Structure formats: structure tokens, C-alpha cells
Amino acid sequence: MTLLKSWVASANGPKHPFPLNNLPYGVFSTDTFDPRCGVAIGDMILDMRRAEEAGLVSLTDDALFDVPFWNEVMEEGPELWSALRKRITQIVAEGSPDRERAEPLLVPQAEAEMHLPFLVAEFTDFYAGKHHAVNVGTMFRGAENALPPNWLHIPIGYNGRASSVVVSGSDVRRPWGQLKSPEHDKPAFLPSRRFDLELEMGAIVGTASDGPVTVDEAFEMIFGYVLLNDWSARDIQAWEYQPLGPFQAKATATSISPWIVTAAALEPFRCDTPEREVDLLDHLKDTGPMLYDIDLAVSLAPEGKPATEIARTNYREIYYSSAQQLAHHSTSGCPMTPGDLLGSGTISGPTKPERGSLLELSWGGKEPLTLESGESRTFLEDGDTLTLWGAAHGDGYTIGFGECTGTILPALDNPYER
Amino acid sequence: MTLLKSWVASANGPKHPFPLNNLPYGVFSTDTFDPRCGVAIGDMILDMRRAEEAGLVSLTDDALFDVPFWNEVMEEGPELWSALRKRITQIVAEGSPDRERAEPLLVPQAEAEMHLPFLVAEFTDFYAGKHHAVNVGTMFRGAENALPPNWLHIPIGYNGRASSVVVSGSDVRRPWGQLKSPEHDKPAFLPSRRFDLELEMGAIVGTASDGPVTVDEAFEMIFGYVLLNDWSARDIQAWEYQPLGPFQAKATATSISPWIVTAAALEPFRCDTPEREVDLLDHLKDTGPMLYDIDLAVSLAPEGKPATEIARTNYREIYYSSAQQLAHHSTSGCPMTPGDLLGSGTISGPTKPERGSLLELSWGGKEPLTLESGESRTFLEDGDTLTLWGAAHGDGYTIGFGECTGTILPALDNPYER
Structure with a gap:
């Protein structure tokens, strides 16, 4: 082509x-x-x-x-x-x-x-980037227990909040939430201090199903893809996520790029998922190349300052294709609906400049990044503009996604004192 | 009245x-x-x-x-x-x-x-029954660590799957899923063997919000209530739920009773939440009686056999009212939509016959229940019909919910061998 x-x-x-x-x-x-x-x-x-x-x-x-x-x-x-x-x-x-x-x-x-290019029916967010899962697991549980026992066998996912999905360009208000610092015995209600991005791809389910679908069927159900930023309040998440998973930490906003790049346009860029450590069960096995070779980058611009590229990676780092994720999503008989949006999970490559979140880039806040403007960052500051970029590179042509951008607005004054 | x-x-x-x-x-x-x-x-x-x-x-x-x-x-x-x-x-x-x-x-x-009486926008399921949380926590983590550290401070909840919601009377197909028994080193894809009910109330959000709402505002946003059975595959859940919460274990079906009982009809039955061990933060504090005194019961009828009442409890056992749950749900700025459905969490009372799930009634399958037909049950069997009942009892009158019922159909033959 x-x-x-x-x-x-x-x-x-x-x-x-x-x-x-x-x-x-x-x-x-x-x-x-x-x-x-x-x-x-x-x-x-x-x-x-x-x-x-x-x-x-x-x-x-x-x-x-x-x-x-x-x-x-x-x-x-x-x-x-x-x-x-x-x-x-x-x-x-x-x-x-x-x-x-x-x-x-x-x-x-x-x-x-x-x-928004489509009505988001429901939003599911996966955790299917292996480098991301290993990085986060290492920070929270140590290198030996980094990957949960199920991780190599199923694409771990959780239901997100469809109402949080906004189109690129929408401002994102820093959330309040209940937090508990290790140095305090009691939680407090405060603006998030560890507000973060997650670099993801979003797959859009185009057709309905009401029973288990195979990986091949799932691949045919996917209409197209967008860039997706799953904004995450790490401090809210740390306090709330046990035992039932992230909730308010992920509900403030989820930004997507405005253009649905169709599966048809991406056809020349199909590639295999990464090599596997263990065989998948039959119903989740790869049946062909269903991931895509898409270059991705993240830039951060402090208010009034030039942007710095803070990460560069590729969608092929994801361990489970969207088709595998969708097949798993349907195993229980869960009905899938046109307009369902599946976040790939944060995409990180093996080296430090390939990490798709500030949590990983700053190693939990311990290793601040230095931006080209001379400022440093652990997590996002008010006024920061975050932009995701994505493109597949063909022979003399480019399949671009447009950008997925959002600017952080300061938290409201205490929303309950009015 | x-x-x-x-x-x-x-x-x-x-x-x-x-x-x-x-x-x-x-x-x-x-x-x-x-x-x-x-x-x-x-x-x-x-x-x-x-x-x-x-x-x-x-x-x-x-x-x-x-x-x-x-x-x-x-x-x-x-x-x-x-x-x-x-x-x-x-x-x-x-x-x-x-x-x-x-x-x-x-x-x-x-x-x-x-x-279905309304279009379900999104479905959130809480974990706000204290006896239930203590029972489940004791089984999984021991009595000392039964309640997670956050439990007394926020209503723990996770996003469920709106597409799984069906009206009372809909049959429920036993799901397949990836499971791992403690005695095997590898997971397998099998029909669930620990398929369960959860006795809950569902609150229906009637008006939209796009920022944090107070408990009082949340109370005014709730249009009405239904009985809700959050069907749960315990064996799928055990394997998948760490670290991001339940996913396919809860996605097969969620049954609701067909009649929305309005908040107005329940007004005479308002009551306080249970006594608290620790003060809530201001934005979640009770500001008046916002729970309801509603008698609840569960019956189980094996195929062709009479029903046995297996549990009887009351909605007032729930630790956080739906208004508190909705206020918490909005803290991050999460937009709420008319038609959002909030499951209360499984409702169990303090004694054994008051437990709202078979997981608790059979204590993880170790203490089978004997039914009036002479059969015993740990989890649900094919052909079982499960019915939830609910009513508030006034002075010479009753506010009933109608029943919330579903019959378990056998699992499909392996859905991937066709």
C-alpha cells in the first residue's frame, strides 16, 4: 500500500x-x-x-x-x-x-x-500493558510479586464510567476526593495531589453481541480506534481501590481523540502481540495479527511554556489485542453494545522514556522529570496541557489520529462549602 | 399515614x-x-x-x-x-x-x-452492607482484617455493566468463565460452579449532575427504588478480582423488580443508617433519615419443587444510604445521568438467617443449606428459581415492590466449540 x-x-x-x-x-x-x-x-x-x-x-x-x-x-x-x-x-x-x-x-x-464522534454506550478499561503492570506492581508490591497471578492468563479489566468520556480539547478539572496519606491515621477530603495521565488506545465496539464471541468474531466487531487518556488521581485510587477496584480516581474525565480511525484504515499495520510466557487458554489465543503498529507519544506543556515530549512508545507493546479483550469481556454472556469503548490499558515500553504515565515516569513521585522549560514534574500541575499523539507510518504516507489534548484546571474551592 | x-x-x-x-x-x-x-x-x-x-x-x-x-x-x-x-x-x-x-x-x-421500567444509563454496585462485608472479609482475610481500612470512611463501590440489567422473570444462563481451583496450578475455562445471588436494593438516579453534590442534593436526585439481584459467579470473581475488582463475575445478569417504587411512596418509612464506629467526613455525614425500613426476603425453589425462604432481612441494615452513595459517587466530578442505577450492596443482617447471599448462608460452601424439599444447596443449581421480595409495612397498608425473580438455565455447551 x-x-x-x-x-x-x-x-x-x-x-x-x-x-x-x-x-x-x-x-x-x-x-x-x-x-x-x-x-x-x-x-x-x-x-x-x-x-x-x-x-x-x-x-x-x-x-x-x-x-x-x-x-x-x-x-x-x-x-x-x-x-x-x-x-x-x-x-x-x-x-x-x-x-x-x-x-x-x-x-x-x-x-x-x-x-464526541459517537455516543459512548459503556466504557471498559483494561490493564493489558505488561511493562505498565510490571512497573506499577513493582512499586506497590515489589518486583517478585509485580504481576498478579491472573495477569498472564486473562486481560484484566474493570468497568469505567461512560459519562466521564470527553473529546480532546475539553479542559479537565482537578478532582477532590477522599485521600489518606501514610503519615496520617485518618482520611481527609482534599484536591488530588497526584493527578496523572494514562496513554491508551480506545477500541470502539461497532456491533452488538449477547453471548460469548471468539477472538475472530471480536476482531470483526471493532469499528475503529481512538487515542485515549485515562486521567487518574493516584492518591484517591490508593485509598479506594481495595477490594473492588478504581472508582472515583478514574471518574473525573477520560479524553479521546476526535477522529475514529477505522479498522479498515489500519489494516496494513496489523502486527502480532508480544511473545508470551505462558500459553493462553484456547478461547483467548491469538488467531492472527490483531494488534497494530502505531507510534505513540505524550507531550506536556506547562501554562504558557513550550511542550516537552515526555514519552514515546508503540501500541504493539500491549499484551492482549482489543479483539482478545473483547472476547474475554463476552465470556460471561455480557451483552456488548455498539458504542462500547474499550481502553487498552496504559501503554509503556521497556525503557524509561517509553512509560505512558507520570506514575511510572517519576517512579511514584520519587524521580521528578525535568521539562525543557526547566521546570520539574512528578504529577500534573494546574495549567499543564497534556497531549497524546498517534500515527501509523506506511510507505510514503501516514495514518494519523489527530491529537488528544486536555488542560488541567485548578480544583474548585471546597465544593461542599458554598 | x-x-x-x-x-x-x-x-x-x-x-x-x-x-x-x-x-x-x-x-x-x-x-x-x-x-x-x-x-x-x-x-x-x-x-x-x-x-x-x-x-x-x-x-x-x-x-x-x-x-x-x-x-x-x-x-x-x-x-x-x-x-x-x-x-x-x-x-x-x-x-x-x-x-x-x-x-x-x-x-x-x-x-x-x-x-425494564427505564433505560439504564450506567450501573454502579456498592458494597455498603456491613454484615455482608464482615462475613465476606472474614471468609477471605480472617476476622481481624475483615473490613478493609477504607470501609468505615467511604461507601466502596465499583462500576458494573448496565447492559447486564434485565427485568424480573428473565431467565439467567449459568456463565462460563476462567477459573482457577486452589488444587490446580493452571486456570481452566469452565461453567461457573459457584453461581450466587446478592440481595440488594437499587436506587434510580432521576436528575443529572455534573459536579460534586451534597448528601441532601443527592437525596433529591433519587427518583425511586427497585429490588436488585446482582447475580455473581464466585469462582470467576475469585480468580479475576485482583487488583481491579469484579468484572465478568458480575456481567452475566443483574435482575431488577419491574416496578419503580418512588421515593415519595417510601417517605413514611425513612429511617436512620446504623450506628457508626467512626465519624464520617463532613461531605458524607447523614443529614437526616435517608434510609428506608423495608422488609426483604429471598426464596429458592428447585425445579418443580416448592420454594423455601432462605433469608429475611431489612434494607435498614445498609451502612450508607443511597444518598450518601450518590454524593460519594459525584465527589470526583463524575457526571451522573438520569437512569443511573445504584446497587446498595448485598444486604445481610447480623444473624445467619438474615444473610443475603449463598456465599454467606453456606459460609463459602462449607455449610450447605437444607431446603424444605429435602435437597441441600451451597450455590445455585440449574433449574433453581430465586425470588427477592420487599415491602414496607405501614399502618394498615403495605408498600410492595413486586417480586424480583429469575430461573437458572444450564450453561451452554462450550460456547467456543461450535
């Missing part, structure tokens, strides 16, 4: 995140247009509502784009997904006979405000 | 679960009518869709009852809730001038099939 050419000239650069090979799906609005589905091509967005109204896209009896979310497309299933991608490719490809009709339907990304 | 009289004669018995004092909200269908909102009165259901169409109920500009769920009513907020209850009371009260118009809108409950 090489770069496919579009009549939208900006899409034809080898490093542009949104070439014809990508065609990611988002929801945008402008001063003129209320929120609606759109497809990124170069620096532009193809307005899918108007494209459908104009008869340029017409694959179903009922309208797909009269709503400002992609769930209705998802629910149609893989055949429609494929036909839709083919049709959009035709419309914006170099030499397309549709150019004249389509050109007025393009909106510059610079004029668009992005919204 | 005493029994209020209705012209629906069956509603006037002192033990009938649905007198005029109750008026619980459900969704029903019949051979003639597709699913729609209804209000139980005695043995009948008032069809709210037709009542609205006939102009008998008309409190808003837009229709509230053109959809088969109560979420639109919830979203209107407490003033509308109060006006609606007042209007329905007028319609079905003894001597009502509306009797002639309303009588044709009644449907016998015997002819109705019940559906």
Missing part, C-alpha cells in the same frame, strides 16, 4: 495525518453548521449530512447522517462499513467524477469545533 | 402491595398493547400512554408517555414528579370524578408482560 491520491491537495503529503488512505470519522460543528458527522480528508472535512442530503452517499433506505454521532453507521455492521468507506474513497479520490458536487461540502478543519 | 382508598377495589386490602399509597411505575405490554408506561393500582395497571392521549394527564407541553420508559419523566425533575403523583392519585382515588374516563384505561396485571 502506498499513498492514495485525492483531489483535496492537502491530503497528498507523506506526513499528513489524513490522506485518502485514512478517512477517519468525526463529528464537527462550525458557526454555520450544527454538529454533524464528517470525514477528514487533508485539512478539510467532508460534511456527511449534506453529502447524504445531496444524494452523494446513499447506501441505506433510512438516513444514516441525520444524527450527530456515528452509532447508526456502526449498527449497520461490517458490510455497510466497507461499502461506505469505498464510496467515500470514490468521492474524494483524484479524478473523481463527484468532485464538483463534493467540493462545496468541504469545511476547513480550522473552522470546525470537534465533538 | 393510613391506607388511602381507591375506586379500584383490589387496591384496598391492607396487605396488597399496590394500594393508592404506592402507585409504582412500570412498563408493560399485552397481546393488544405494545410496551408502554403504566402505574400499578391494586391488581390493575393504568395505561399512561392512553391516559395522556385522552388528556387525563397533561402536565407538560411535550408528551411524556409516547415512549416505553420512564426516563423522560425522570428528566423533568422533582416538581414534575410531585405533580404527576398528585394527579395520578386524584384519578384513581375513591370518589374521583375521573373514574369513568380512567376505568377503560386499566389493564389487568395478569394479562401484562413487564419490561
Whole structure:
């Protein structure tokens, strides 16, 4: 696969995140247009509502784009997904006979405000990055007991809070919570002092299931991927998480990048999961390359200061593919719904600059990072802007995700004293 | 408060679960009518869709009852809730001038099939029954470490799976899952052998919030209550729950009773939470009686055999009211949504016959229960029908919940060998 050419000239650069090979799906609005589905091509967005109204896209009896979310497309299933991608490719490809009709339907990304691209049905967050799990386990339980006994046998996950999911660009308010410092005998209600990011990929479930699905079936159910930052209050988490897992520590916000990069666009970048120490049980075994080779980076910019890249890694470090995670998620008969979002778990590589959280980068706050501005960080400070980046690199082209960013606002005054 | 009289004669018995004092909200269908909102009165259901169409109920500009769920009513907020209850009371009260118009809108409950009364936005399950937590903790960690250090300071909860929620009467399929018996070194994929119930109450969040709410505000946000059975696969849970909490063990099904008993109907039964060992932090402190005096019972009927009552307790055993749980849930800024369902946690009393799960009743399977049919049980067997009951007892009247029942179907053949 090489770069496919579009009549939208900006899409034809080898490093542009949104070439014809990508065609990611988002929801945008402008001063003129209320929120609606759109497809990124170069620096532009193809307005899918108007494209459908104009008869340029017409694959179903009922309208797909009269709503400002992609769930209705998802629910149609893989055949429609494929036909839709083919049709959009035709419309914006170099030499397309549709150019004249389509050109007025393009909106510059610079004029668009992005919204959540889909209605999040439920959110599940996994813990499937082995370097991350080993790092965190070593800090909390020592190197010998770093990985829990189940970790190499199932993708450990917990249910998160769908209502916490926000689109990139949304500010994130530092949370209050109940904390207990080791030096105090009693807990206190305070703003979090160890507020952190987690670099993750999010897989979006496109079709429903109501019983156990195989890894192969799960792979076919996944509509696409986004970057995901699972903001985490480490001090709230430490006090609350035993015995039933993280709760308020993860409920403040979960940011995702605005463009759904489809599984189809990522097809050339499929790769194997890392080598395994123990065989998985049959129902979770890899049946082919279902992970993706996606370069990832994290940058941190203090307020009014330039950004420093604080981590760089790759999605291929994840130990269980989203297909394996989804298969495991369904084992109990748990019904899965279009719009379910599965966080991969924090992605860290084997070396220090590859760690996907400040908890790991600062080793629990003991080894502060020095930023290019000269400031140091253990955890996030008010005014910090955190940005995740992701891209798959093909032969002369790039499949980009757009950025996933958020700025930390100071905690409210005590929210109960008003 | 005493029994209020209705012209629906069956509603006037002192033990009938649905007198005029109750008026619980459900969704029903019949051979003639597709699913729609209804209000139980005695043995009948008032069809709210037709009542609205006939102009008998008309409190808003837009229709509230053109959809088969109560979420639109919830979203209107407490003033509308109060006006609606007042209007329905007028319609079905003894001597009502509306009797002639309303009588044709009644449907016998015997002819109705019940559906989920609301769209479940998200489901959170708490662990707020102290006797339950002490029993489980003692089994797993010994009596000295029974309660985790945080337990007396915050209502411990975890996010559950909204898609698992089903209405009473739905069969429950025994799940498969990854298990590891202490006598094996490796996990295996098997049907659960320790499938259990959990007796809980469910509180339904009626109005939205997007920042921390006080206990008083939380109390006002709760629309009503249902019985809730949080089916639990103990063997799956034991293997998966460290370090991030229960996941597939709780995802097969969560049954709720079909009638939402409103907070208004339960008003006369408000009571205090149990005495506390330690003071709560200010933002979680009780500000008045916000728990309810509701008698609860559990019965188990093996296939084709009579039922045995296996537990009897009261909602007042719960250590944190739903208002306290909801206030805690919001501390991080977690947005709450109409239709969020909060499970109270398993409700157990101090003595053995008051325990709300088989895990506790059979003390981890070591002390089998003997049923009236002569059979014994440690955990649930295929064909068992489990029923939860709940009622508040007033002066000559009863506020009933209807039953919350489910029958265990045998596990599928290996779902991955097909």
C-alpha cells in the first residue's frame, strides 16, 4: 500500500495525518453548521449530512447522517462499513467524477469545533500493558510479586464510567476526593495531589453481541480506534481501590481523540502481540495479527511554556489485542453494545522514556522529570496541557489520529462549602 | 399515614402491595398493547400512554408517555414528579370524578408482560452492607482484617455493566468463565460452579449532575427504588478480582423488580443508617433519615419443587444510604445521568438467617443449606428459581415492590466449540 491520491491537495503529503488512505470519522460543528458527522480528508472535512442530503452517499433506505454521532453507521455492521468507506474513497479520490458536487461540502478543519464522534454506550478499561503492570506492581508490591497471578492468563479489566468520556480539547478539572496519606491515621477530603495521565488506545465496539464471541468474531466487531487518556488521581485510587477496584480516581474525565480511525484504515499495520510466557487458554489465543503498529507519544506543556515530549512508545507493546479483550469481556454472556469503548490499558515500553504515565515516569513521585522549560514534574500541575499523539507510518504516507489534548484546571474551592 | 382508598377495589386490602399509597411505575405490554408506561393500582395497571392521549394527564407541553420508559419523566425533575403523583392519585382515588374516563384505561396485571421500567444509563454496585462485608472479609482475610481500612470512611463501590440489567422473570444462563481451583496450578475455562445471588436494593438516579453534590442534593436526585439481584459467579470473581475488582463475575445478569417504587411512596418509612464506629467526613455525614425500613426476603425453589425462604432481612441494615452513595459517587466530578442505577450492596443482617447471599448462608460452601424439599444447596443449581421480595409495612397498608425473580438455565455447551 502506498499513498492514495485525492483531489483535496492537502491530503497528498507523506506526513499528513489524513490522506485518502485514512478517512477517519468525526463529528464537527462550525458557526454555520450544527454538529454533524464528517470525514477528514487533508485539512478539510467532508460534511456527511449534506453529502447524504445531496444524494452523494446513499447506501441505506433510512438516513444514516441525520444524527450527530456515528452509532447508526456502526449498527449497520461490517458490510455497510466497507461499502461506505469505498464510496467515500470514490468521492474524494483524484479524478473523481463527484468532485464538483463534493467540493462545496468541504469545511476547513480550522473552522470546525470537534465533538464526541459517537455516543459512548459503556466504557471498559483494561490493564493489558505488561511493562505498565510490571512497573506499577513493582512499586506497590515489589518486583517478585509485580504481576498478579491472573495477569498472564486473562486481560484484566474493570468497568469505567461512560459519562466521564470527553473529546480532546475539553479542559479537565482537578478532582477532590477522599485521600489518606501514610503519615496520617485518618482520611481527609482534599484536591488530588497526584493527578496523572494514562496513554491508551480506545477500541470502539461497532456491533452488538449477547453471548460469548471468539477472538475472530471480536476482531470483526471493532469499528475503529481512538487515542485515549485515562486521567487518574493516584492518591484517591490508593485509598479506594481495595477490594473492588478504581472508582472515583478514574471518574473525573477520560479524553479521546476526535477522529475514529477505522479498522479498515489500519489494516496494513496489523502486527502480532508480544511473545508470551505462558500459553493462553484456547478461547483467548491469538488467531492472527490483531494488534497494530502505531507510534505513540505524550507531550506536556506547562501554562504558557513550550511542550516537552515526555514519552514515546508503540501500541504493539500491549499484551492482549482489543479483539482478545473483547472476547474475554463476552465470556460471561455480557451483552456488548455498539458504542462500547474499550481502553487498552496504559501503554509503556521497556525503557524509561517509553512509560505512558507520570506514575511510572517519576517512579511514584520519587524521580521528578525535568521539562525543557526547566521546570520539574512528578504529577500534573494546574495549567499543564497534556497531549497524546498517534500515527501509523506506511510507505510514503501516514495514518494519523489527530491529537488528544486536555488542560488541567485548578480544583474548585471546597465544593461542599458554598 | 393510613391506607388511602381507591375506586379500584383490589387496591384496598391492607396487605396488597399496590394500594393508592404506592402507585409504582412500570412498563408493560399485552397481546393488544405494545410496551408502554403504566402505574400499578391494586391488581390493575393504568395505561399512561392512553391516559395522556385522552388528556387525563397533561402536565407538560411535550408528551411524556409516547415512549416505553420512564426516563423522560425522570428528566423533568422533582416538581414534575410531585405533580404527576398528585394527579395520578386524584384519578384513581375513591370518589374521583375521573373514574369513568380512567376505568377503560386499566389493564389487568395478569394479562401484562413487564419490561425494564427505564433505560439504564450506567450501573454502579456498592458494597455498603456491613454484615455482608464482615462475613465476606472474614471468609477471605480472617476476622481481624475483615473490613478493609477504607470501609468505615467511604461507601466502596465499583462500576458494573448496565447492559447486564434485565427485568424480573428473565431467565439467567449459568456463565462460563476462567477459573482457577486452589488444587490446580493452571486456570481452566469452565461453567461457573459457584453461581450466587446478592440481595440488594437499587436506587434510580432521576436528575443529572455534573459536579460534586451534597448528601441532601443527592437525596433529591433519587427518583425511586427497585429490588436488585446482582447475580455473581464466585469462582470467576475469585480468580479475576485482583487488583481491579469484579468484572465478568458480575456481567452475566443483574435482575431488577419491574416496578419503580418512588421515593415519595417510601417517605413514611425513612429511617436512620446504623450506628457508626467512626465519624464520617463532613461531605458524607447523614443529614437526616435517608434510609428506608423495608422488609426483604429471598426464596429458592428447585425445579418443580416448592420454594423455601432462605433469608429475611431489612434494607435498614445498609451502612450508607443511597444518598450518601450518590454524593460519594459525584465527589470526583463524575457526571451522573438520569437512569443511573445504584446497587446498595448485598444486604445481610447480623444473624445467619438474615444473610443475603449463598456465599454467606453456606459460609463459602462449607455449610450447605437444607431446603424444605429435602435437597441441600451451597450455590445455585440449574433449574433453581430465586425470588427477592420487599415491602414496607405501614399502618394498615403495605408498600410492595413486586417480586424480583429469575430461573437458572444450564450453561451452554462450550460456547467456543461450535
